[in-house]
Amino acid sequence: MTPLAGYLLVAALLFSIGLAGALTRRNAILVLIGIELMLNAANLNLIAFWRYGPHPEALTGMMFAIFSIAVAAAEAAVGLGLVIQIHRHAHTTDLDQMNRMKG
Amino acid sequence: MSFVFYAIAGLTLAGALAAVLLKNTVHCALALTVAFAGLALLFLELDAQFAGFAQILVYIGAVAVLVVFAILLTRGSETPKDGVYSRNWLAGLVIAAGVFAVLGWAVLGSARSLPHETAAPTVTVLQIGNALMSRYVLPLEIVALLLTAALIGAVIVAMHEKEGQK
Amino acid sequence: MQETISFTPQLTASPITGILWLIPAVPMVASGVIALLKQPKRRTASTLAIGSLSFSLLLSLIAFGHVVRDWTLGIATRETVNFTWIQVGAANVDLGWVLDPLSAVMMVMVALVGLLIFIYSIEYMKHDENFTRFFCFMSLFAGAMLGVAIANSMLLLFMCWELVGLTSYLLIGFWYQKPAAAAAAKKAFLTTRIGDVFFLLGIVWLFAQTGTLLFYNGGAGSLEAGALGGLLAQPAAWGLTAAGAIGLLIFAGAAGKSGQLPLHVWLPDAMEGPTPVSALIHAATMVAAGVYLIARVYPLMQAGALAGGTTTALTVVTWVGASTAVFAALIAVAQNDIKRILAYSTISQLGYMMAGLGMGGVAVGMFHLITHAFFKALLFLGAGSVIHGCHEEQDIRRMGGLKADMPLTFATYGIGMLALCGFPLLFSGFWSKDGILEAAMHWSVAKTPLYMLVFGALLTAFYMTRQVGYVFFGFNRGSKDAHESPEVMTVPLVVLAFFAMALGLIGTPAWPWFRGFLDGRAVGFDWHGFIEPGLLALMATSTVVVFVGIGLAWRLYGDQSPKPTEPDVLEAAAPLPWGWLRDRLYVDELYGVTVIVFYGWWARVAEWLDRRVWGGAVSGVAWAFGLWAQLNRFLDNNWVDGGFDKSCDELASGGGLLARVQTGRVQTYLRLLALAVVALALMLIWSSRA
Numbered sequence: 001m002t003p004l005a006g007y008l009l010v011a012a013l014l015f016s017i018g019l020a021g022a023l024t025r026r027n028a029i030l031v032l033i034g035i036e037l038m039l040n041a042a043n044l045n046l047i048a049f050w051r052y053g054p055h056p057e058a059l060t061g062m063m064f065a066i067f068s069i070a071v072a073a074a075e076a077a078v079g080l081g082l083v084i085q086i087h088r089h090a091h092t093t094d095l096d097q098m099n100r101m102k103g
Numbered sequence: 104m105s106f107v108f109y110a111i112a113g114l115t116l117a118g119a120l121a122a123v124l125l126k127n128t129v130h131c132a133l134a135l136t137v138a139f140a141g142l143a144l145l146f147l148e149l150d151a152q153f154a155g156f157a158q159i160l161v162y163i164g165a166v167a168v169l170v171v172f173a174i175l176l177t178r179g180s181e182t183p184k185d186g187v188y189s190r191n192w193l194a195g196l197v198i199a200a201g202v203f204a205v206l207g208w209a210v211l212g213s214a215r216s217l218p219h220e221t222a223a224p225t226v227t228v229l230q231i232g233n234a235l236m237s238r239y240v241l242p243l244e245i246v247a248l249l250l251t252a253a254l255i256g257a258v259i260v261a262m263h264e265k266e267g268q269k
Numbered sequence: 270m271q272e273t274i275s276f277t278p279q280l281t282a283s284p285i286t287g288i289l290w291l292i293p294a295v296p297m298v299a300s301g302v303i304a305l306l307k308q309p310k311r312r313t314a315s316t317l318a319i320g321s322l323s324f325s326l327l328l329s330l331i332a333f334g335h336v337v338r339d340w341t342l343g344i345a346t347r348e349t350v351n352f353t354w355i356q357v358g359a360a361n362v363d364l365g366w367v368l369d370p371l372s373a374v375m376m377v378m379v380a381l382v383g384l385l386i387f388i389y390s391i392e393y394m395k396h397d398e399n400f401t402r403f404f405c406f407m408s409l410f411a412g413a414m415l416g417v418a419i420a421n422s423m424l425l426l427f428m429c430w431e432l433v434g435l436t437s438y439l440l441i442g443f444w445y446q447k448p449a450a451a452a453a454a455k456k457a458f459l460t461t462r463i464g465d466v467f468f469l470l471g472i473v474w475l476f477a478q479t480g481t482l483l484f485y486n487g488g489a490g491s492l493e494a495g496a497l498g499g500l501l502a503q504p505a506a507w508g509l510t511a512a513g514a515i516g517l518l519i520f521a522g523a524a525g526k527s528g529q530l531p532l533h534v535w536l537p538d539a540m541e542g543p544t545p546v547s548a549l550i551h552a553a554t555m556v557a558a559g560v561y562l563i564a565r566v567y568p569l570m571q572a573g574a575l576a577g578g579t580t581t582a583l584t585v586v587t588w589v590g591a592s593t594a595v596f597a598a599l600i601a602v603a604q605n606d607i608k609r610i611l612a613y614s615t616i617s618q619l620g621y622m623m624a625g626l627g628m629g630g631v632a633v634g635m636f637h638l639i640t641h642a643f644f645k646a647l648l649f650l651g652a653g654s655v656i657h658g659c660h661e662e663q664d665i666r667r668m669g670g671l672k673a674d675m676p677l678t679f680a681t682y683g684i685g686m687l688a689l690c691g692f693p694l695l696f697s698g699f700w701s702k703d704g705i706l707e708a709a710m711h712w713s714v715a716k717t718p719l720y721m722l723v724f725g726a727l728l729t730a731f732y733m734t735r736q737v738g739y740v741f742f743g744f745n746r747g748s749k750d751a752h753e754s755p756e757v758m759t760v761p762l763v764v765l766a767f768f769a770m771a772l773g774l775i776g777t778p779a780w781p782w783f784r785g786f787l788d789g790r791a792v793g794f795d796w797h798g799f800i801e802p803g804l805l806a807l808m809a810t811s812t813v814v815v816f817v818g819i820g821l822a823w824r825l826y827g828d829q830s831p832k833p834t835e836p837d838v839l840e841a842a843a844p845l846p847w848g849w850l851r852d853r854l855y856v857d858e859l860y861g862v863t864v865i866v867f868y869g870w871w872a873r874v875a876e877w878l879d880r881r882v883w884g885g886a887v888s889g890v891a892w893a894f895g896l897w898a899q900l901n902r903f904l905d906n907n908w909v910d911g912g913f914d915k916s917c918d919e920l921a922s923g924g925g926l927l928a929r930v931q932t933g934r935v936q937t938y939l940r941l942l943a944l945a946v947v948a949l950a951l952m953l954i955w956s957s958r959a
Contacts, residue, residue: 189934189936194940195936195940198940198943198944198947199943201944201947202943202946202947205947205950205951205954209950209954
């Protein structure tokens with residue numbers, strides 16, 4: 001197994017764990033935590049390919065990862081702000097109880 | 104695959120698992136921090152020093168703290184009586200397992216054709232700075248705009264509503 | 270007896286033959302017009318009827334004169350006018366009329382006697398409120414009877430035959446409110462119908478066999494040599510040829526109409542109708558139609574006979590006729606109703622006519638028919654006059670002494686009675702009856718009919734004298750005084766009486782003009798006609814018979830005037846035979862226990878069949894439909910509606926099931942998203958791999 005494959009597997013595992021958390025935990029914040037984990041796994045993928053791939057342009061992978069980090073941070077901020085607002089309304093962050101859209 | 108890699112990978116995954124599985128939400132946030140740190144170490148292992156330190160700065164320094172703040176602000180009815188996992192958590196688990204299966208299969212299936220460049224790209228901070236101001240200036244400005252919007256948005260979203268106003 | 274036609278035949282139609290169809294048509298049209306008149310228009314009705322029949326008489330006389338002129342010139346007339354009425358495939362249904370001596374004499378007789386009776390009816394039916402209807406029917410009858418006389422087509426003859434039967438029914442039941450009259454009309458119609466069925470079979474067989482309905486058609490007719498040869502060659506059952514079988518079938522029809530032995534039962538009952546009806550229809554014309562029919566189809570009846578011999582058909586005709594003659598005469602002896610005596614007398618004389626046809630040929634039978642028409646009509650009209658004068662009394666035991674009260678009626682009635690008895694020399698009945706007896710004497714098969722007919726003559730004289738004695742002699746046993754009838758009624762009596770005497774002149778052996786006229790031979794006056802072997806002896810015998818009969822009856826009944834409560838002289842002497850004769854030898858009762866019972870049984874069977882079998886079938890079909898409807902309803906309710914409802918419910922629950930996906934929870938949507946991504950990824954990988 002090449003090192004790249006190893007890093008990719010780790011990233012895949014991290015992604016799945018994050019997905020599992022997002023899909024199974026009740027607390028809205030923990031869903032956001034899962035999402036952050038998924039984003040990080042994607043970043044790891046990017047960096048791994050930047051390191052072990054050919055380098056015609058040496059910066060692309062790194063820049064991509066950096067911008068990804070920036071965007072993730074912004075998204076986390078807004079998301080958590082929303083969760084706080086929801087908590088103010090429903091007095092709970094339990095996702096199972098939020099089924100106003102039930103059809 | 105060196106021992107270092109396995110160690111750091113194990114730490115990261117342990118932290119991630121803990122973040123997802125623990126009951127106490129604050130413990131989850133702290134475990135998340137550990138996972139972020141592990142990832143930063145992995146970046147450093149991959150000769151992406153700037154990315155690693157950016158990871159530490161942004162994720163651990165801002166996002167994790169933000170998460171802790173949010174957890175503490177939304178305490179009240181923590182730990183619901185019928186468990187922290189949702190109903191049909193098994194379905195979510197199965198789906199995640201399925202995703203991992205597909206990804207793993209894709210990776211292992213194409214392991215022979217993956218690139219393997221041993222030489223690490225030499226990227227200095229000077230180069231990154233130059234690139235940001237020349238080649239990547241547009242994305243930079245857009246990200247700046249994005250961050251501004253996020254800032255304003257987060258403030259507005261989380262703002263207390265005035266009394267008596269709709 | 271084979272007669273050879275020595276005259277030259279005349280077949281092309283002369284102008285009179287061209288308009289011959291008017292003779293029956295005009296009275297029928299008059300009948301139609303009278304039918305449209307209202308009841309009070311009596312004068313118009315009678316004028317129309319008499320006028321139309323006078324016109325027919327005039328034309329008949331012209332036609333008769335034409336035929337006589339031809340005969341004097343040595344031409345045997347048989348002019349026909351034929352036309353095709355319908356074409357059925359290859360066969361033609363033809364109608365047509367014929368002018369020959371036979372039809373000429375029949376036409377004249379019918380028209381003349383009919384006219385006299387019409388005139389008589391004006392007075393006789395004066396008090397009846399249905400005067401107009403009477404003349405409508407009588408006129409229709411006259412037209413139909415004349416149609417029978419001139420018909421050249423079997424179909425036309427049958428159509429007019431049925432019309433005659435219909436009008437007879439209508440006229441017998443003229444006073445239909447009387448149950449006896451209605452029943453008598455029905456009986457007449459049904460009894461003649463039995464004969465008509467056989468007649469129709471004969472017609473159909475004849476048509477099928479010869480291919481034509483016409484009698485004479487220039488060599489192609491069914492009574493001409495070609496067709497007869499074909500019929501003789503064709504065998505039928507029981508040793509008969511087709512000719513013989515058809516002849517017997519036609520005779521069955523004639524037997525019904527002319528009251529021969531088993532089918533005579535309707536004639537006495539037909540006396541329920543008014544007396545002019547009895548005179549015209551049931552004495553002179555309609556009942557003679559059967560005899561005329563046999564005379565008309567005589568070539569068919571005679572086909573196959575060897576010289577001096579006879580055919581099976583004619584033998585049957587003779588025996589039936591002779592039996593009828595004696596049978597009816599016996600019954601007439603014991604009757605007490607004036608019209609019934611005359612009715613049985615008519616039946617008896619019809620038997621004579623048939624016997625005459627069978628043994629002696631067309632001329633012999635037809636001569637008696639013509640003379641009988643006149644004197645029987647005279648007798649009936651005279652009886653009507655008597656009834657009218659005795660205030661509607663009909664029982665002869667309550668009459669009497671009328672010779673003083675009704676002299677003219679008595680005189681004419683006497684002439685008629687003597688003609689019927691066959692009083693020698695002066696009266697036509699003697700010559701015509703003797704013609705029949707002479708033919709019986711020369712008959713090759715047997716002599717028994719001769720003895721029967723002579724015995725019948727004795728009885729005829731006896732019962733007629735009995736009747737005259739009861740009615741006109743002695744003293745009046747009735748309740749009221751009698752009076753003579755007015756002139757309108759007595760003048761026709763006189764005219765008829767004249768003919769009853771005068772017609773004898775054309776039939777004597779010295780000058781057999783009638784026979785020659787019908788057979789197409791020239792005749793001259795020759796006293797040697799009397800010297801034929803056995804003829805004088807026969808004439809003497811019949812004279813003796815007549816005198817014996819009259820004398821015997823006179824001794825018993827002449828001036829005795831027995832009261833109605835006393836038994837008849839003969840009845841006192843021999844009550845049992847008298848009872849049989851008075852009860853008409855139980856023929857009606859025989860019918861009652863055989864035919865009527867069978868018919869009733871058959872009607873019950875048919876009713877049961879109708880109710881149970883056909884009705885049951887219909888009910889069964891209806892029940893099956895009901896069942897089917899119920900099944901349909903069940904299917905509709907449970908399967909169609911149920912199916913429809915169920916499918917709607919399934920749709921709703923399916924929708925409900927699908928809606929369960931929309932839990933409203935974010936994580937559910939996330940899961941679905943992840944699942945979709947997995948699926949998409951797999952698809953992409955697999956497609957790129959392939």
